[in-house]
Amino acid sequence: MSGPSASAAQRTIAVVGDAWTLRILRSVFRGQRRYGDFLQSFGVSRAVLTDRLTKLVSHGVLLRDVSGGGHPEYRLTERGLDLWSLFIAMWLWQIDWGTAQDPDTWAPDVPRLQLTHTGCGQTMRPALRCQHCLGLVTPFETQAEPRPVVASPESAVPSTAASKFRRVRQAAPAGADPARPSQRLVRMVGDRWNNAVVAAAFRGTRLFSQFQEDLRIGPAQLSDRLSELQQLGILQARSYGGIRQEYRLTKAGIALYPLTLEMVRWGNRWLWHEGHPLTIRHQPCDHILDARWHCGACDQVLLRETVRFS
């Protein structure tokens, strides 16, 4: 990896996840279903492909369908299909900060594609809007809620019973930690620490000691992640008070905000049982943020069924 010229794809992968997982998901979104198809369409080893497919199935993102009698087919579950808007966020980031020539990009041709809204028939660039005030969502006008909000069937349970229930649940999955939803998606898809550091930076974390406290990460591991994110052009270190350094998001880093939001949204929706959902407030209207992609041409809310890459 080489300073500011480190490829945008490396940035995306470093932050969003594992390259092979993303390639597999991209192929499945395009209609490929079989082990052999994946093997042919990108140069992946059998060991890696088997490993990633197994993980995606065990995380409930893909379904291994053997009902046809022939080769098993891998299909997106509802949980997997709901990743479509994260892919929109990744695609936009690639357009603005990626390079189409980059051979190592997670989706080399994706930035060259056009996105069409079938509702109005126009090619467009989607915009992320708050569903309450319809204002554009920016990282500077949102605030993560520090207190946990229970948005699950538990909320119907009396509070003492609910908290007991929660303790039991948190203890249950072996090896699980009380990570935030946005971290959990990336553990599934790839490198969760880079993502966690970026998410913390969006919450206003600046200093080494704050990152350590916020993320409960060891100093060596944090140090690695901070230098990697600087090499990738996502974070910038500045000297602060002579001795201490503070780490701030660069423009490319700030542009990752919709990805972070999408990861939070997806995690809140599908992984709420693994911990508390993270709530984000939209400050201009003072409502809990429900951010959706709108068509850049006709302004309607986009649905998975009404967007088409062409």
Ligand SMILES: [Zn+2]
């Ligand atoms: Zn709003």
Ligand SMILES: [Zn+2]
């Ligand atoms: Zn439209």
